[in-house]
Amino acid sequence: RKEVEQDPGPFNVPEGATVAFNCTYSNSASQSFFWYRQDCRKEPKLLMSVYSSGNEDGRFTAQLNRASQYISLLIRDSKLSDSATYLCVVNWDSGTYKYIFGTGTRLKVLA
């Protein structure tokens, strides 16, 4: 099993749609979780941290399910500018400083 798994997509959705991505991780000792966004040939940029209680930032909602070892990202009212690759990031465990990225999920929002 991969350490961090994501569906690579692409997810092609119309403008205004709601889309959700999941990411599973294999190490139950992982403590910190993030979603990053990466545009083509650019560096990853933080979209949001993921907290146990879930968190929301405008049209974006992140959730953590420790029991099932997955995190999710929900994007509401998709915009053309949301087209990018969304990377799930897991800090591997409390004793190391090893951050594991998923392969990323590609999103294309269509006009």
Add this chain to the structure above:
Amino acid sequence: DAGVTQSPTHLIKTRGQHVTLRCSPISGHKSVSWYQQVLGQGPQFIFQYYEKEERGRGNFPDRFSARQFPNYSSELNVNALLLGDSALYLCASSLGSQKDIQYFGAGTRLSVL
């Protein structure tokens, strides 16, 4: 304020050569991490340094090494380059604790011919 800066932006080398990549973190950040990203994949963790000490290492061969300087800047060195080392090398800086957000530089694109 300046973000994470990396140099050079692009580099072309031949097999067997050596390369040094450089990274300057955000002012006030004491931790630097290095990642390798090949096309179509997520970034792969190579190293993390904090206060000049190696604090984390990914599954990369000994040809890869790094160091951090007193001003918190860092170098990544790769010896005996292979074709498979062609990738985008990303540097990320953070304050230093495990829950800290990592901020990425624009990367160095290395092509090995």
